[in-house]
Amino acid sequence: MMRTIRWAAAGAAILVxxxxxxxxxxxxxxxxxxxxxxxxxxxxxSDGYLGVVGGASxxxxxxxxxxxxKRRAAYTDLAAKRGVTVSDMAAATGCQTxxxxxxxxxxxxxxxxxxxxxxxxxxxxxxxCATAG
Amino acid sequence: xxxxxxxxxxxxxVILLGMTSGCIQVKAPDKPIEINLNVKVxxxxxxxxxxxxxxxxxxxxxxxxx
Numbered sequence: 001m002m003r004t005i006r007w008a009a010a011g012a013a014i015l016v017x018x019x020x021x022x023x024x025x026x027x028x029x030x031x032x033x034x035x036x037x038x039x040x041x042x043x044x045x046s047d048g049y050l051g052v053v054g055g056a057s058x059x060x061x062x063x064x065x066x067x068x069x070k071r072r073a074a075y076t077d078l079a080a081k082r083g084v085t086v087s088d089m090a091a092a093t094g095c096q097t098x099x100x101x102x103x104x105x106x107x108x109x110x111x112x113x114x115x116x117x118x119x120x121x122x123x124x125x126x127x128x129c130a131t132a133g
Numbered sequence: 134x135x136x137x138x139x140x141x142x143x144x145x146x147v148i149l150l151g152m153t154s155g156c157i158q159v160k161a162p163d164k165p166i167e168i169n170l171n172v173k174v175x176x177x178x179x180x181x182x183x184x185x186x187x188x189x190x191x192x193x194x195x196x197x198x199x
Contacts, residue, residue, distance in 0.1 A: 034198035070196050078185050084178065092182035096190055101199055128179070 033067060036060045036082055043107030043115060044097045046092030053107045053115045078122065095129035 006126045033050065036042035041056040041065055051059050052129045071093075072086070079089040102108045102123065111127060190197045 030195045030198035037198060046137060067196055067198075074189055074193065074196065080191065082178075082185065084182065084183065086162075089182060089185070091180065093186035096183065096186040097197065100189065101197060103199065 030067070032060055033063050033064070036064075037106055040107050040117070043109060044094070044102050045108070046094040046098060046110040047087070047112075048090065048092075048094035048097070050117075051109055091126075091128065095125055098123045098125055099129065 026109050033042055035054050037044075041053050042060065043051055049071060050064045052064055056064070071090070072129045075086050075089040075093065079086045082084065082089070098108055098110075102118050104118050104120055106118050108118055109115050109125060110123075
């Protein structure tokens with residue numbers, strides 16, 4: 001019984017350390033991209049992915065791609081659970097990022113259009129976002 | 134006294150008449166009733182996805198830097 005508890009504790013410790021080790025680089029990664037978003041070299045897109053506006057470093061570009069791959073994995077997972085397409089799930093997330101995540105002065109792009117800078121008012125979202133409220 | 138009773142009876146008659154004429158007649162339709170739920174279902178899917186999207190963003194801050 002004690003042995004089981006000890007093993008469980010050890011397992012939990014390994015899990016915690018593993019999680020910390022895994023989120024460490026991920027946090028550094030998102031910090032660099034967050035800076036690029038403030039600088040206007042990276043922006044959110046209505047398709048649910050990040051895009052490089054231009055002028056971003058090779059490192060930041062690679063980080064954007066890495067984040068997009070992880071996003072795609074998350075969208076794929078949720079889409080399978082809900083029985084919708086991956087692009088639908090991604091677009092639904094795009095509605096959210098554009099409506100509540102992009103801050104004034106940051107770049108965003110709708111459906112492959114030109115990059116725009118968010119003003120003080122809310123972003124004019126694609127029609128399919130409106131029904132979600 | 135009799136007149137008053139007569140008046141009351143007449144009044145009741147008028148009220149009853151009014152009630153019967155005010156009745157709504159319900160007639161079963163010949164054709165089967167069709168209710169289109171597609172629009173609502175579609176909207177529910179979008180709303181549900183929006184909620185999933187919100188949770189995804191909140192639970193994965195490293196994927197959604199600001």
